[in-house]
Amino acid sequence: MSSVTATAPADASPADRLEVLFEELAELTGQRNAIDGRIVDIVAEIDHDGLWGNTGARSIRALIAWKTGVTPNNAETLATIAHRRDDFPECTQGLREGRLSLDQVGVIAARAAEGSDAHYAELARSATVTQLRTAIKLEPRPDPDPGPASPPALTRTDRGDHVDYRLRLSPLAAATFDAALQSHHDALITDWKSNHTTAPAEQRPPMPTTLDAFMRLIEDSWDAEATRRPHGQRTTIVVHLDIADRIADLHLGPLLTDAERRYLTCDATAEIWFQRDGRPIGAGRSTRTIGRRLRRALEHRDDCCVVPGCGATRGLHAHHLIHWEHGGPTELDNLVLVCPYHHRAHHTGLITLTGPADHLVVTDSDGRPLHSGTLARPPQNPPPDVPPYPGPTGERADWWWYQPFQPQPPPAPN
Ligand SMILES: [Zn+2]
Numbered sequence: 225m226s227s228v229t230a231t232a233p234a235d236a237s238p239a240d241r242l243e244v245l246f247e248e249l250a251e252l253t254g255q256r257n258a259i260d261g262r263i264v265d266i267v268a269e270i271d272h273d274g275l276w277g278n279t280g281a282r283s284i285r286a287l288i289a290w291k292t293g294v295t296p297n298n299a300e301t302l303a304t305i306a307h308r309r310d311d312f313p314e315c316t317q318g319l320r321e322g323r324l325s326l327d328q329v330g331v332i333a334a335r336a337a338e339g340s341d342a343h344y345a346e347l348a349r350s351a352t353v354t355q356l357r358t359a360i361k362l363e364p365r366p367d368p369d370p371g372p373a374s375p376p377a378l379t380r381t382d383r384g385d386h387v388d389y390r391l392r393l394s395p396l397a398a399a400t401f402d403a404a405l406q407s408h409h410d411a412l413i414t415d416w417k418s419n420h421t422t423a424p425a426e427q428r429p430p431m432p433t434t435l436d437a438f439m440r441l442i443e444d445s446w447d448a449e450a451t452r453r454p455h456g457q458r459t460t461i462v463v464h465l466d467i468a469d470r471i472a473d474l475h476l477g478p479l480l481t482d483a484e485r486r487y488l489t490c491d492a493t494a495e496i497w498f499q500r501d502g503r504p505i506g507a508g509r510s511t512r513t514i515g516r517r518l519r520r521a522l523e524h525r526d527d528c529c530v531v532p533g534c535g536a537t538r539g540l541h542a543h544h545l546i547h548w549e550h551g552g553p554t555e556l557d558n559l560v561l562v563c564p565y566h567h568r569a570h571h572t573g574l575i576t577l578t579g580p581a582d583h584l585v586v587t588d589s590d591g592r593p594l595h596s597g598t599l600a601r602p603p604q605n606p607p608p609d610v611p612p613y614p615g616p617t618g619e620r621a622d623w624w625w626y627q628p629f630q631p632q633p634p635p636a637p638n
């Protein structure tokens with residue numbers, strides 16, 4: 225391994241210069257693969273032991289993207305390989321030794337069947353990322369069991385920290401649903417394109433998902449419903465707040481904990497009905513309502529969720545740094561924009577936001593301050609000592625003769 229960069233003399237032929245450059249490229253790529261292999265092992269350790277839980281990040285993927293300064297897609301690849309590291313020991317070893325690239329192992333870890341490690345470790349020696357993708361598509365997939373037809377239904381299962389909804393529709397209703405969802409998705413994509421085409425790729429927020437489209441569908445119809453009502457106010461959640469005891473319960477719903485009550489009543493998206501001794505005495509919004517001008521000023525100052533590493537730009541809540549229950553004013557200094565995930569994380573104590581807004585401090589659950597920016601710094605150790613990466617041979621693949629990986633049937637019961 226040479227530590228000095230070789231260059232061909234300036235009068236060398238293009239072919240000779242290219243050969244020198246390719247040699248260096250092979251060496252650097254081998255080292256980069258080995259470094260990616262080590263990063264995968266670090267991610268696997270963080271993920272396996274649940275160490276990211278108290279960093280305030282919303283997922284292991286978000287944590288990696290934040291700390292290593294890569295795109296969510298690249299972070300996803302690292303997390304996927306880390307997650308299936310034990311299913312693909314040979315492939316991940318190839319990465320550690322610099323023989324395979326992150327993207328090669330990434331497509332294998334993303335979709336290849338269990339038990340196929342040796343098959344793909346061999347194939348990846350010569351196959352490009354695209355060829356590996358094709359090979360994995362050729363794996364026989366088990367037919368989904370149609371099962372007995374069941375009637376359309378919408379069911380809701382409370383799982384504690386989240387709620388699962390299951391929607392079963394007739395083909396006709398499903399077509400209506402799909403068309404509505406598609407039109408909302410298209411509208412979101414159009415918005416996204418007109419707002420973010422000038423920004424550099426790494427600063428763009430993620431593309432709107434189908435789930436974003438679904439929430440837009442819900443919110444729009446709710447707005448339409450709200451304008452039909454006498455008070456004409458946009459409502460997301462109705463909270464009854466008992467002034468004497470500060471006990472809140474959701475409209476026709478369960479009693480809320482202190483943390484949930486503060487979360488719901490923090491932003492102006494909740495409509496609060498004050499009550500005393502169980503009787504409504506008014507719907508107070510005047511002190512907490514964030515007017516359009518204040519919201520504009522907030523959006524100008526906080527262009528995304530203020531929690532380091534987050535970058536979410538959609539559906540942001542205006543969080544009162546000192547809760548209005550405790551006399552915190554609805555003013556620029558006392559407000560920051562946060563995404564719903566981090567807003568909830570603050571009110572449940574996973575992270576802490578401390579004002580004033582222009583000297584905001586965000587800490588994790590152990591009180592350590594969170595900083596934006598990556599962990600990258602100039603290297604202090606020599607690069608990994610691995611052989612140069614030869615790269616896939618790039619030969620035309622002859623799929624006629626290719627034998628796809630065949631999953632072994634489970635052993636027959638005796
Ligand atoms: Zn809040």
Ligand SMILES: [Zn+2]
Pocket residue numbers: 529530531534535536562563564565566567
């Ligand atoms: Zn956030």
